[in-house]
Structure formats: structure tokens, C-alpha cells
Amino acid sequence: MAEETIFVEGSPCVVLDAVGKRFTVRSSEQSGWVSRNPLKRMARRIVGRQARAVTVQALNLTSLVVERGESIGIIGRNGSGKSTMMKLICGQQKPSAGAVYASSTPIMLGVNAALVPELSGDQNIVLGCLAMGLERAAIEAKFSEIVELSGLEKSIHLPMKGYSSGMSSRLRFAIAAAVEPEILLVDEALNTGDAQFLDRSRMKMDELRANAGCVFIVSHSLETIVDMSTRVLWLDYGDLVMDGDPQEVTAAYRQFTAHLSKGNNVSAQKIKDRAREQLVTAQLMPRVTGRRKEGFTS
Numbered sequence: 363m364a365e366e367t368i369f370v371e372g373s374p375c376v377v378l379d380a381v382g383k384r385f386t387v388r389s390s391e392q393s394g395w396v397s398r399n400p401l402k403r404m405a406r407r408i409v410g411r412q413a414r415a416v417t418v419q420a421l422n423l424t425s426l427v428v429e430r431g432e433s434i435g436i437i438g439r440n441g442s443g444k445s446t447m448m449k450l451i452c453g454q455q456k457p458s459a460g461a462v463y464a465s466s467t468p469i470m471l472g473v474n475a476a477l478v479p480e481l482s483g484d485q486n487i488v489l490g491c492l493a494m495g496l497e498r499a500a501i502e503a504k505f506s507e508i509v510e511l512s513g514l515e516k517s518i519h520l521p522m523k524g525y526s527s528g529m530s531s532r533l534r535f536a537i538a539a540a541v542e543p544e545i546l547l548v549d550e551a552l553n554t555g556d557a558q559f560l561d562r563s564r565m566k567m568d569e570l571r572a573n574a575g576c577v578f579i580v581s582h583s584l585e586t587i588v589d590m591s592t593r594v595l596w597l598d599y600g601d602l603v604m605d606g607d608p609q610e611v612t613a614a615y616r617q618f619t620a621h622l623s624k625g626n627n628v629s630a631q632k633i634k635d636r637a638r639e640q641l642v643t644a645q646l647m648p649r650v651t652g653r654r655k656e657g658f659t660s
């Protein structure tokens with residue numbers, strides 16, 4: 363793994379400066395003395411007296427510079443740190459180490475918390491837009507565009523609780539895209555969409571990128587990732603394994619998972635090691651003038 367010193371010269375959208383995230387959780391794994399009496403063992407398990415704190419390293423120290431116009435696909439096995447990276451970028455979680463810098467407030471697709479299943483689609487559009495800080499007048503102006511992007515013209519007056527998961531995703535995507543964020547994060551929402559929705563989302567994301575924004579997409583669908591990304595990150599056990607061309611990174615990841623599913627763990631590990639050896643990690647340094655990452659908010 364090589365390191366490269368990067369002076370943040372232009373105006374990138376997002377910079378991760380040696381960012382790491384760990385969680386401390388209670389583990390119910392038995393430790394120390396274990397009673398021979400099965401009843402006592404069961405009781406201890408239920409009562410959880412032996413629960414102890416363990417640390418989960420969700421993201422190991424990672425540095426990254428994301429330029430305007432980039433669409434970053436993030437891939438990796440379950441629990442590899444993809445959602446954690448997204449939450450750190452959008453500020454939902456604080457890093458345990460390092461710092462995240464963004465040129466404007468990143469918007470995570472999924473205004474789930476703000477949406478109310480009992481309300482209709484149109485009422486939820488107003489609610490979701492208000493939650494994302496849009497003024498009433500701006501919501502009025504964008505309303506038809508949001509309905510059109512969602513493709514839910516026929517169901518927009520029906521309660522959202524009757525929507526399929528794909529329909530809910532379409533609505534959430536359309537609401538999030540309405541604020542025209544400079545930095546948009548899309549975590550799995552695209553997986554439930556049909557082909558038409560994927561086309562519309564791609565066009566909307568292209569538009570955001572063309573306006574000098576950037577997009578982050580997490581998906582287990584490698585087709586979606588290749589289709590929608592200009593650069594792909596492969597994460598595994600919280601480590602950045604590969605960072606580069608979508609075709610190359612997904613091909614290596616496909617090979618890796620194919621070996622794993624055949625039980626060839628050693629050869630899978632070799633593929634991962636080879637990829638990591640070629641990884642050039644960003645090493646961020648403060649400028650000598652002291653004007654560190656000017657124009658960024660952390």
C-alpha cells in the first residue's frame with residue numbers, strides 16, 4: 363500500500379482525513395468461570411451478568427479526496443463499513459478519529475424519519491421538504507417536479523403505508539433530489555427501484571454531478587454500481603481495499619466473492635491482499651501557509 367501526499371488545492375466536495383469509527387457494544391459471549399449446571403448457565407445467559415464491553419472497528423483510518431463531478435460507488439460484504447462511511451460523511455455519526463470535511467451539507471437520501479406512513483404521498487412531499495429545510499414557496503415551485511421524478515402521479519394522493527418498498531424509495535429519492543444537494547448520498551434505496559426508476563435516478567444524479575456536485579452510492583447490485591459510478595471504493599472489515607475504475611474494482615470484488623463462496627478463503631485473501639498492495643492512500647497534509655482545506659466545513 364503506497365501513500366501519496368495530497369495538497370487540497372482546488373475545491374473538492376468531500377475530504378476524509380484519517381477517519382475511523384469504532385463502536386463499543388455489550389457482548390453476551392461467556393467468559394471466565396462457566397457453571398456445570400445447565401439451569402445456572404441458562405440463567406446467566408438470560409440475566410446477562412457476564413456481558414462485557416467489546417469494541418467493533420467499523421471503519422479503519424481512511425483518507426479520501428472526492429472531487430466535484432465524481433460519483434462514488436461503495437461496495438463490500440455485509441458489515442464491511444459502507445453505511446458507516448456514509449453516516450460519517452453526512453454527519454449522522456461522529457468519527458472516533460480524524461475529520462470529515464464537506465463543501466456543503468451532504469443530504470442522505472432517505473428522509474424516512476420525517477415521513478409519516480399514514481399521510482398521503484403529496485402530504486409527505488411537503489413534510490419531507492420542510493424537514494430538509496426548504497421554504498414553503500420553494501416546495502410549491504418544486505412540487506410537480508418531485509411528483510414527476512417519483513413517477514407516482516397515480517398514487518400521490520394515497521396513504522404512503524400502502525406503497526410498495528419501491529414506490530416509497532422513488533418518493534424518498536424525488537424528495538431528496540428536490541433540494542438539489544451538492545453532495546447526495548444514496549444508501550441502498552436504488553435496490554428496490556424498477557428499470558424506469560433507475561433511469562430517472564441516473565439522469566437526476568448526472569444532473570447533480572454536472573452542476574459540480576458529487577454523489578455517493580451504496581449498493582449490493584454491482585450492475586447498478588458500474589452503471590452509476592465514475593469511481594468505486596471496495597471496503598472489507600472496515601478497510602479500504604481498492605479505489606478506482608468501476609469495472610476494475612467490481613471485477614476484483616466479484617473474483618473475491620466467487621472464491622469465498624467456493625470456500626477458497628486463502629485465494630480470496632490473496633486477491634484482497636493484491637488489491638490492497640496497489641492501493642494508493644491519500645495522505646493529507648496541512649499547507650505550509652496554514653490555509654488548511656479552506657472553504658470547508660467539518
Ligand SMILES: Nc1ncnc2c1ncn2[C@@H]1O[C@H](COP(=O)(O)OP(=O)(O)OP(=O)(O)O)[C@@H](O)[C@H]1O
Nearest residue numbers: 385387418420438439440441442443444445446447
Ligand atoms: N450503531 C452501531 N453500534 C454497534 N455496531 C455497529 C453500529 N453500526 C454499525 N456497527 C458495526 O460496524 C460494522 C460495519 O457496519 P456497516 O453497517 O457500516 O456495514 P455495511 O457494509 O453497511 O453492511 P451491510 O451491507 O450489511 O449494510 C459492523 O460490524 C456493524 O455491526
